[in-house]
Amino acid sequence: MATFVHLTPAAHAERIRRSGIKANGGRTGVFLFPVLPSYALTHQWLRELARRPGPRGMAAVHVRLPDGEPVTVGRYGRVHEAVTAADAVRRIRELGDGALGWEVILPRAVARSEVRQVRAVRQVSGWRYFPGAHGTTPCVCCVVRGEYGSRRLRERRPDPQDGPAPASRVLLDRLERAEARADTAALCDTLRWYGLRRRGPVARLAPLAGHPDAGVRRALARAVAGWSTPGADGLLRELAGDAPADVRQTVAEVVAYRRTEATAALLTALAHDPAPAVREASVEGLVARETPEADAVLALLAHDPEGSVREVVDLLTTQ
Numbered sequence: 465m466a467t468f469v470h471l472t473p474a475a476h477a478e479r480i481r482r483s484g485i486k487a488n489g490g491r492t493g494v495f496l497f498p499v500l501p502s503y504a505l506t507h508q509w510l511r512e513l514a515r516r517p518g519p520r521g522m523a524a525v526h527v528r529l530p531d532g533e534p535v536t537v538g539r540y541g542r543v544h545e546a547v548t549a550a551d552a553v554r555r556i557r558e559l560g561d562g563a564l565g566w567e568v569i570l571p572r573a574v575a576r577s578e579v580r581q582v583r584a585v586r587q588v589s590g591w592r593y594f595p596g597a598h599g600t601t602p603c604v605c606c607v608v609r610g611e612y613g614s615r616r617l618r619e620r621r622p623d624p625q626d627g628p629a630p631a632s633r634v635l636l637d638r639l640e641r642a643e644a645r646a647d648t649a650a651l652c653d654t655l656r657w658y659g660l661r662r663r664g665p666v667a668r669l670a671p672l673a674g675h676p677d678a679g680v681r682r683a684l685a686r687a688v689a690g691w692s693t694p695g696a697d698g699l700l701r702e703l704a705g706d707a708p709a710d711v712r713q714t715v716a717e718v719v720a721y722r723r724t725e726a727t728a729a730l731l732t733a734l735a736h737d738p739a740p741a742v743r744e745a746s747v748e749g750l751v752a753r754e755t756p757e758a759d760a761v762l763a764l765l766a767h768d769p770e771g772s773v774r775e776v777v778d779l780l781t782t783q
């Protein structure tokens with residue numbers, strides 16, 4: 465018999481004791497990791513899972529499976545290989561510290577009889593963001609305000625984009641001068657400042673959707689994604705039909721948490737885009753919506769012909 469651990473919010477512990485572990489809506493299965501002599505390696509996913517929104521506190525569920533049980537094994541974000549439970553344990557054990565970021569997926573629910581122990585665990589082990597992130601200089605522009613340590617980090621490594629955006633007339637003047645010089649770098653810099661505003665001149669920026677430089681069009685999508693100005697949804701819809709896939713991918717990324725009916729329809733359309741990278745980028749927004757319509761689209765993406773798309777669905781729909 466092979467022994468694995470499944471990490472889950474402590475709020476789910478009693479339900480798991482009564483009826484086992486659900487297979488995440490049937491889309492992906494149950495995420496597991498072998499129980500190894502190293503506590504830190506066995507519980508490496510603790511800090512990353514605890515960082516996600518939801519109930520506080522984590523529990524470790526020990527599961528025993530027959531050695532011949534079919535599972536898949538691999539590093540998150542990459543294509544997994546179909547093996548038996550015993551082979552998965554052997555492969556991960558042989559990797560040693562190289563198993564950071566690896567996972568095992570059981571493509572079915574875990575029965576109550578297969579749950580051997582449910583216990584509380586402290587969130588002191590594991591990596592955050594990605595294995596090896598500790599010691600890497602953080603990207604200050606990507607720091608989420610309100611996260612632990614974010615204020616001290618911004619004070620220690622101030623970013624030139626911190627602070628309020630310049631006045632509207634100043635930005636309009638910069639925009640006109642950048643257009644007159646055909647300076648794409650200055651255009652993108654001005655659009656970054658526009659992105660810090662809650663509302664802006666959609667009609668003035670709309671012509672940039674036809675700019676010959678794809679970088680400017682991507683910057684435009686990032687700038688207006690947070691605006692409540694009427695017309696912003698229409699501009700994003702226009703950019704979602706852009707010829708280069710990287711522009712459509714940017715739109716899918718920046719509208720992930722935009723809460724409008726038009727955005728929900730836009731994400732559904734992007735989830736059927738011919739480019740795999742665009743379909744991958746749409747997954748986060750669909751997961752964040754938690755609606756029956758979004759779940760139906762995710763169920764289709766869970767069986768996408770492109771392996772990378774299926775892996776992203778697996779990763780982001782983990783409980």
